[in-house]
Amino acid sequence: MNLPVDDYLHRYLGKLAWLGRGLTALFLSGCVMTAFLSHWSLLDGAPRNSLQLYLDNQAHRPFAYRMLAPALLRTADTALPASIQGFLADQIAPEFRRNYVEPLMAQYEVMLPGITARADLDWEHASYRRSYVLMVMLMFGSFAGAMLLLRRAARTLGANAACADAVMLLYAVIVPTMFLNGGYFYDFIEQLCAAALIACVLEARWVLALATLLLMQANKETAFLMVFFLAPHLWHTMRWRMLPRVLLALSCCLIMLWWSRWAYAHLPGQPTEWHLKENLLFWSRASSWSLTEDFHSLGIALPRMTYLFFASAVLAWSWKKGATPMVLGASLAFLVLAALLMTMGYQDEFRNLSLATPLLVLLVGEQLARARPQVA
Numbered sequence: 001m002n003l004p005v006d007d008y009l010h011r012y013l014g015k016l017a018w019l020g021r022g023l024t025a026l027f028l029s030g031c032v033m034t035a036f037l038s039h040w041s042l043l044d045g046a047p048r049n050s051l052q053l054y055l056d057n058q059a060h061r062p063f064a065y066r067m068l069a070p071a072l073l074r075t076a077d078t079a080l081p082a083s084i085q086g087f088l089a090d091q092i093a094p095e096f097r098r099n100y101v102e103p104l105m106a107q108y109e110v111m112l113p114g115i116t117a118r119a120d121l122d123w124e125h126a127s128y129r130r131s132y133v134l135m136v137m138l139m140f141g142s143f144a145g146a147m148l149l150l151r152r153a154a155r156t157l158g159a160n161a162a163c164a165d166a167v168m169l170l171y172a173v174i175v176p177t178m179f180l181n182g183g184y185f186y187d188f189i190e191q192l193c194a195a196a197l198i199a200c201v202l203e204a205r206w207v208l209a210l211a212t213l214l215l216m217q218a219n220k221e222t223a224f225l226m227v228f229f230l231a232p233h234l235w236h237t238m239r240w241r242m243l244p245r246v247l248l249a250l251s252c253c254l255i256m257l258w259w260s261r262w263a264y265a266h267l268p269g270q271p272t273e274w275h276l277k278e279n280l281l282f283w284s285r286a287s288s289w290s291l292t293e294d295f296h297s298l299g300i301a302l303p304r305m306t307y308l309f310f311a312s313a314v315l316a317w318s319w320k321k322g323a324t325p326m327v328l329g330a331s332l333a334f335l336v337l338a339a340l341l342m343t344m345g346y347q348d349e350f351r352n353l354s355l356a357t358p359l360l361v362l363l364v365g366e367q368l369a370r371a372r373p374q375v376a
Contacts, residue, residue, distance in 0.1 A: 021148065021165065028172040029144035031296075033136065035176050037100040038297040040183045042135060044101055045119030046112060048269065049184075052122045055131055060269030065260040066186045068219040073134050077127070085130055093129035096136065135185050142192035147171055149195035150358055154365035156202040157326065163368040171361045176295040177307040178357065181349040189219050194226060194358045201230050204237075210249055217253045221260065224253035225336060226355060232328035275346055282347040307350040311360055318363045326366050330359035 042051040049063040054070040077085070101123075105116045122128045147168045154164040175191065193216035200209035216223035227249050234242035261271055282288050292301035303309070311334055318327045333356035345352035 017161075021151065021168070022144075024165075025144040025147045025168065028147060028168070029140050032143055032172055032176055033140050035295065035297040036139075036179060036183060037096075037136070039104075040179060041101050041104050041108070042132060042185060043108075044122055044132075045115040045117070046108075047115070047118070050118070050122065051132065051135065051185075052128055055128075057264075058267065061264060061267050062221065062269065062271055062273065064264040064267050064269070065221045065257075066219060067260065068215060069135065069138060069185050069189055071218075072138065073131050076134055077130055080130075085126070088133045089126040089129040092133045093123075096132060097123060097129075139185055139188040142188040143175070146188075146191040146195040146358070149192070149199045150361060150365075153195065153199045153202055153358075153362055154369075156199070157362065157366045158369035159365040160369070163365055166368070167361055167365040170364060171358075173296075174307065174310055174361065175357065177302070177310070178351040178354055179295070180293060180304055180351075181346050183351055186219050187351050187354055190216065190223070190354055191358065193219060193223070194355055197226055198230070198358055198362065201233060206245060210245075210252070213249055214252055214256065217256045218260075221257055222340070222355065224250060224257065225333075227253070228336070229329045229333040229355065229359060232332070233325040236325040272344060274344060276343045279342050279345070279347060283342075288348070304348055307353070308348075311353070311356065314360050314363050318367055321367055321370060324366065326359065326363055330356060330363050333359050 043049055044051060046053075048060040050059075053059040054063070054066075055073065057064070057067075057070070059066075080088075101119070105119065108115050150171055151164045151168050154167040155161075159167065178187075193212055197209055197212045197216060200206075200212055213223065213226065216226065227246055231242070231246065234246065238245075289303075289305060291304045293304045294301050295306070315327075315331055315334060318324075318330070334353065337353040337356050341349065341352040
């Protein structure tokens with residue numbers, strides 16, 4: 001069937017726009033990965049949670065519970081042809097080590113004496129070098145996918161194309177501000193899973209939503225909290241019919257959480273770490289609020305509280321415009337995760353609020369959609 005010229009051109013331009021957005025997501029993800037790896041390694045040689053310990057299923061608790069990415073890496077590594085394995089280990093990995101690992105080892109050695117020697121031993125093995133590259137690739141792909149999924153979610157909430165693109169850009173700018181006292185591979189996989197879960201729920205894709213939530217639970221033990229954070233939307237669209245789905249999701253997540261704690265009970269460490277006293281001292285000092293950080297590795301120092309200012313401003317703006325299910329969910333996420341940060345996190349380690357980040361960014365998209373209705 002022959003299509004009119006206008007229809008053909010429209011489809012062609014649409015595909016071209018999606019290609020452009022995909023390339024933009026890859027570019028932004030590369031920028032975020034560069035900024036991240038310039039500040040934080042994969043803790044090569046760390047005594048409790050190095051990448052090698054994860055791969056050997058020997059990371060200390062509670063890190064041992066975050067098992068999804070190491071399992072994916074082991075599967076991918078065994079599936080690769082020998083030529084690609086050698087290329088990753090002997091050509092790509094040394095570049096990563098020279099540019100991102102070695103510059104950080106001096107400061108890590110001060111905090112963790114002996115880490116350099118242990119890291120050197122890990123890097124001698126080709127399997128470790130391959131795993132390092134694969135992990136960075138997984139982080140890179142996860143973040144790019146998260147941006148595209150959040151754009152899709154923003155469109156579902158009513159944002160036009162320009163506003164949805166702005167959501168992607170804002171997300172790429174804000175995420176690096178979470179990584180103040182560390183960051184690790186599972187943070188990026190968590191962002192991908194959270195964005196996918198939100199998109200699935202907004203589009204009522206319940207089977208995919210449950211599968212995504214279970215993967216998310218295998219990645220980090222706090223994933224089940226997303227059920228509560230998305231409950232306002234479920235209640236708005238389903239009322240009491242949401243109850244069976246919520247109970248099923250929570251039951252599956254809690255069973256997985258129990259199993260992981262039982263399976264790794266023999267490992268050193270403890271299931272939960274508490275830092276309330278240290279955190280209260282930190283937040284009570286005026287100097288804690290005036291420190292700066294070059295989050296994006298661009299030579300531009302921003303307040304370390306940038307993420308907190310962003311979250312507070314978005315929530316205040318959204319509540320002023322009126323309560324919606326997304327406003328309620330994001331507010332609940334921020335309050336619950338802030339309480340967990342204060343009790344179990346470390347000082348201003350805002351990545352403990354990471355589950356709230358996709359919701360906060362989508363709130364901006366929702367408010368832009370309400371201010372400027374989508375043009376057909």
